[in-house]
Amino acid sequence: MHYHPKSDLLKNRIILITGAGDGIGREAALTYAHFGAQVILLGRTESKLASVQQEIAARNLRPAFIYTLDLLAASQQDCQQVASQIAQWVPHLDGVLHNAGLLTDITPMADIQLQDWMNVMQVNVNATFMLTQALLPLMHKSVSSSLVFTTSSVGREGRSGWGAYAVSKFATEGMMQVLAEEHKHTGLRVNCINPGGTRTSMRASAFPDENKDKLKTPADIMPLYLYLMGDDSRRKTGISFDAQPGRKAGPAE
């Protein structure tokens, strides 16, 4: 995507990023802070979140908040607790990037372990839903807020072996569409991003033999992540965007 945002695109914006300790979420948090946002970093591993927080501080950007939560174990009450804590820190939320995700073994549907199926649904669908429900009131307090889910090419067209992960991403696309429709006359817009093959540890676990040098890095795909959080996307809702339009799904050659 060719998008050249203004350097203060996200000035005065308050944005929550899940899975902010590593991979794409880490890069998104640093990028949003660089463009002026105050970020709230949510994730599973406190030390990783603290390292992102320190990097933001070292660059003299707006101080970040961190909230440690394992989405695999998160209940509705835990998610309400997140919202209550955030409401004590900030007056509203201008953006939420649901980025945290779980991918288990690539295996035929017939062989998927029930617990793996449950875990993927818990992190990618149930926790995302519970967190969204808890955070909506804070998003409605913003004049214009952006809710962004993370999908995948296997969430649009099923692919052999991608089982629970693919189904969870279809559910994510559905969640986005329903919410977008429900909020189309409000200041809240709701969209999905498909990052496309990106050089992270999740990608390496799925395609251990591919040539990583041929993959885009998280930094390369940030233009779309910025576009959807800033004012330029204000009228876009209900859309599933590609961060790498035209990229063929599957391993990099």
Ligand code: NDP
């Ligand atoms: P990574 O595995 O590199 O990072 C995922 C982040 O999510 C990590 O910070 C991880 O925490 C966090 N996370 C995972 N499980 C939990 C949990 N139970 N509770 C809280 N946080 C959790 O993945 P990517 O950056 O590659 O993926 C980001 C998103 O993009 C995912 O939704 C993925 O499905 C999607 N995606 C990625 C593609 C790619 O090629 N990379 C392609 C298509 C979609 P911790 O640091 O503690 O491990």
